Amino acid sequence: MKKFTKNIEDFNCAHCGAVVQGNGYTNHCPKCLWSRHVDNNPGDRAAECGGMMKPISIEKSGDKFIITHKCEKCGKTIRQHTADNDDMETIISLSVDNSFIFGK
Numbered sequence: 352m353k354k355f356t357k358n359i360e361d362f363n364c365a366h367c368g369a370v371v372q373g374n375g376y377t378n379h380c381p382k383c384l385w386s387r388h389v390d391n392n393p394g395d396r397a398a399e400c401g402g403m404m405k406p407i408s409i410e411k412s413g414d415k416f417i418i419t420h421k422c423e424k425c426g427k428t429i430r431q432h433t434a435d436n437d438d439m440e441t442i443i444s445l446s447v448d449n450s451f452i453f454g455k
């Protein structure tokens with residue numbers, strides 16, 4: 352059997368079940384945008400909580416979006432950038448004021 356070390360992890364989204372290909376940076380699901388509380392700061396994998404993190408809001412930052420995740424277990428909120436493969440419809444549905452997306 353071939354042995355290799357992966358620095359990035361693939362995982363099944365614990366919320367919607369989608370297979371998520373890790374890229375070593377983001378840990379949220381591109382389909383439902385839920386995340387897991389494994390980071391204290393994005394990417395550090397230092398949190399021991401492991402709770403599900405619900406996407407509670409979206410804001411625009413330059414030509415990217417920032418998702419705010421809130422941990423359902425401990426209540427911590429973490430902001431992180433969306434990834435290129437995130438589902439735009441989900442992003443739009445999460446934004447209360449989505450006028451910035453449509454440029455009105």
Ligand SMILES: [Zn+2]
Binds near residue numbers: 367369
């Ligand atoms: Zn998901």
Ligand SMILES: [Zn+2]
Binds near residue numbers: 401
């Ligand atoms: Zn937590």
